Amino acid sequence: MASKFTRSNRVGWSMAGPAAVLMAIFVVLPFIFAIGLSFTNQRLISPNPTQFVGLANYEQLLGVGVLTLEPERDAAGAAVRDDAGALAYPSLRSFTRNNDQYPQYDGMREWFSFDIGENRVFVLGRDIVFLKALINTVIFVLIVAPVQGGLALGLALLINQKLRGINLFRAIYFMPVVVSIVVVSLLWRFIYDGNSGLLNNLLGAATFGAFPRIDWLGNPGTALGSIIAMSIWQAVGFHMVIWLSGLQTISPTLYEAAAIEGASPWQTFRYVTWPGLRNTAVLVLIVITMQAFSLFSQIDVMTGGGPLDSTQTIVFQAVERGYGKQDISGGSTISVVLFVIVLSISFIQRWLTREKT
Amino acid sequence: MAAITSDNHGLRLAARYAVLVLIAVIFIFPLIFMLMSSLKPDQQLLTDTESLRAFLPVGDISLDNYFAAFRRAPVGLFVFNSVLVTGLTVLLSLVVCSLAAFAFVFVDWRGRELVLTLILATLIVPFETIAIPLLLISANLPWIGLEGVTRGWLNSYQVQIVPFVADGLTIFLFVQYFKDLPGELIEAARVEGASWWQIYRRVVMPLAGPVLATAAILKFLAMYNQYLWPLMVVQQERYRPVMVGLQYFFQLNRAWGEIMAYLSLITVPVLAFYLFLQRAFIASIASTGVKG
Numbered sequence: 001m002a003s004k005f006t007r008s009n010r011v012g013w014s015m016a017g018p019a020a021v022l023m024a025i026f027v028v029l030p031f032i033f034a035i036g037l038s039f040t041n042q043r044l045i046s047p048n049p050t051q052f053v054g055l056a057n058y059e060q061l062l063g064v065g066v067l068t069l070e071p072e073r074d075a076a077g078a079a080v081r082d083d084a085g086a087l088a089y090p091s092l093r094s095f096t097r098n099n100d101q102y103p104q105y106d107g108m109r110e111w112f113s114f115d116i117g118e119n120r121v122f123v124l125g126r127d128i129v130f131l132k133a134l135i136n137t138v139i140f141v142l143i144v145a146p147v148q149g150g151l152a153l154g155l156a157l158l159i160n161q162k163l164r165g166i167n168l169f170r171a172i173y174f175m176p177v178v179v180s181i182v183v184v185s186l187l188w189r190f191i192y193d194g195n196s197g198l199l200n201n202l203l204g205a206a207t208f209g210a211f212p213r214i215d216w217l218g219n220p221g222t223a224l225g226s227i228i229a230m231s232i233w234q235a236v237g238f239h240m241v242i243w244l245s246g247l248q249t250i251s252p253t254l255y256e257a258a259a260i261e262g263a264s265p266w267q268t269f270r271y272v273t274w275p276g277l278r279n280t281a282v283l284v285l286i287v288i289t290m291q292a293f294s295l296f297s298q299i300d301v302m303t304g305g306g307p308l309d310s311t312q313t314i315v316f317q318a319v320e321r322g323y324g325k326q327d328i329s330g331g332s333t334i335s336v337v338l339f340v341i342v343l344s345i346s347f348i349q350r351w352l353t354r355e356k357t
Numbered sequence: 358m359a360a361i362t363s364d365n366h367g368l369r370l371a372a373r374y375a376v377l378v379l380i381a382v383i384f385i386f387p388l389i390f391m392l393m394s395s396l397k398p399d400q401q402l403l404t405d406t407e408s409l410r411a412f413l414p415v416g417d418i419s420l421d422n423y424f425a426a427f428r429r430a431p432v433g434l435f436v437f438n439s440v441l442v443t444g445l446t447v448l449l450s451l452v453v454c455s456l457a458a459f460a461f462v463f464v465d466w467r468g469r470e471l472v473l474t475l476i477l478a479t480l481i482v483p484f485e486t487i488a489i490p491l492l493l494i495s496a497n498l499p500w501i502g503l504e505g506v507t508r509g510w511l512n513s514y515q516v517q518i519v520p521f522v523a524d525g526l527t528i529f530l531f532v533q534y535f536k537d538l539p540g541e542l543i544e545a546a547r548v549e550g551a552s553w554w555q556i557y558r559r560v561v562m563p564l565a566g567p568v569l570a571t572a573a574i575l576k577f578l579a580m581y582n583q584y585l586w587p588l589m590v591v592q593q594e595r596y597r598p599v600m601v602g603l604q605y606f607f608q609l610n611r612a613w614g615e616i617m618a619y620l621s622l623i624t625v626p627v628l629a630f631y632l633f634l635q636r637a638f639i640a641s642i643a644s645t646g647v648k649g
Contacts, residue, residue: 319488
């Protein structure tokens with residue numbers, strides 16, 4: 001289409017210039033900086049000059065090791081057991097602190113451990129908090145992406161019916177989307193409260209007091225799950241609307257044909273609706289995944305990463321280091337790791353869908 | 358299959374509505390709770406959570422919490438800051454991004470393809486991944502103001518506005534919309550000797566109402582609800598927006614009434630705006646779905 005119009009470099013650049021310059025300074029430059037800074041020891045304000053440190057930040061962040069320990073044995077070679085019958089193992093610290101034989105474990109701490117026979121396998125990491133944050137974020141994404149996407153599709157199908165007043169319901173389902181996630185998080189702190197929380201009161205009333213009161217956000221076992229449920233509640237309306245716009249592109253004649261053939265509701269969905277939604281499905285999944293990996297505000301308002309690091313996330317860690325501790329290079333390194341993850345996932349999703357079509 | 362009698366047809370209809378209403382309750386109850394609680398004294402607010410009274414304006418109802426919130430924090434200033442930052446960013450972004458999109462779609466210039474590709478590629482860069490280096494850049498940028506040239510943008514209005522004026526999504530929305538405009542209109546105007554600027558102002562922008570509304574709504578929501586960025590770059594009360602102002606109320610575990618009043622205060626105008634322009638809001642989200 002370019003040939004249709006007169007060529008004018010001056011006009012083109014002066015019109016697109018402001019946007020191009022702004023995006024260069026505030027998006028492209030920080031992006032390049034993030035990569036560059038992750039190889040340095042830059043701090044926000046520092047009297048010392050910045051130094052190039054190579055991959056040290058990445059090694060510090062992602063360094064993991066596996067150490068298998070045999071139980072302590074007595075002179076006869078039998079494993080030593082304590083009074084409770086548990087096996088005794090050599091102290092981990094003797095391997096991770098100043099042990100010249102095992103320099104690769106130096107400075108590492110225990111992440112988790114499991115037993116194989118009499119031996120205990122220790123998985124060690126240099127930066128346990130970040131590794132926990134990484135795992136929490138992945139769990140968050142793995143649950144939120146399918147559940148939120150699926151619920152949003154269900155709502156879209158429900159809202160796509162021709163009923164009087166359906167627009168009112170659509171408006172209500174969408175409402176949490178326009179409310180700030182910060183406001184929503186603070187509200188839900190009240191719902192999840194251990195004493196007078198609405199959720200505890202509701203569960204108590206429904207079970208006639210049989211359900212024990214739970215401090216949903218103060219308990220390492222329930223905190224992340226609570227934040228997942230709230231996040232889905234807040235954003236599901238957004239994706240409902242995207243599914244809805246996908247549904248409306250499917251030709252009504254296909255549904256008429258299905259009705260004439262006597263297709264059941266499930267068959268209609270399986271063979272008419274779903275194939276027509278493939279592109280929408282990819283989009284919804286990519287958008288949810290990208291949003292979910294960026295999880296920050298909920299954590300900052302509701303738990304601050306606790307209890308016991310059970311709600312640490314990648315972005316929360318990046319901010320805590322880059323801003324809280326003014327460790328710009330540490331925060332940038334985490335940012336780059338996050339970007340690599342997001343980029344690989346969107347490539348994988350694109351590749352998977354390209355194969356099928 | 359059993360014949361559908363009018364009876365079980367009515368029953369089915371009732372069941373459908375029951376499902377719709379039940380789901381609506383799930384989405385709306387926290388917001389009703391927020392509004393109702395903002396009107397109650399703390400003691401009553403807490404005891405009311407044990408029954409459905411939590412969702413009803415009953416008992417000792419007053420606006421006291423709102424007055425208390427205003428006394429605790431400079432709420433008026435926070436609202437002013439948010440409105441200023443959001444309003445200016447929306448306006449500037451509409452102008453800057455529509456101009457750029459116009460150049461991408463209608464003008465032929467060297468570098469056009471490359472620049473457009475780069476801008477669209479930024480769509481997969483989440484803001485969170487560039488926030489930290491952007492903080493470093495912002496801390497060192499020069500600014501020419503009333504006090505002459507200063508260095509460092511932290512604690513200012515511009516640090517909350519300028520980085521968000523141009524963004525990939527807004528430019529993308531304008532590009533998509535302009536591509537669907539009839540090219541003959543622009544050609545006719547060229548033949549009549551109109552300059553590019555005249556075509557932009559007199560021909561294209563008057564036709565851009567729907568995309569302007571879409572872009573404005575999306576930008577408004579993103580800016581008004583911003584949290585991470587102002588949290589990092591604004592420490593001085595003078596420049597704080599409403600979402601960061603919330604921190605004044607974080608620690609107060611006993612003053613829930615005040616918190617609810619503040620939350621209602623910063624949320625209700627947006628909700629009212631949304632309900633008023635509901636179709637436009639939903640259409641704007643739906644139009645981001647054409648990305649694929």
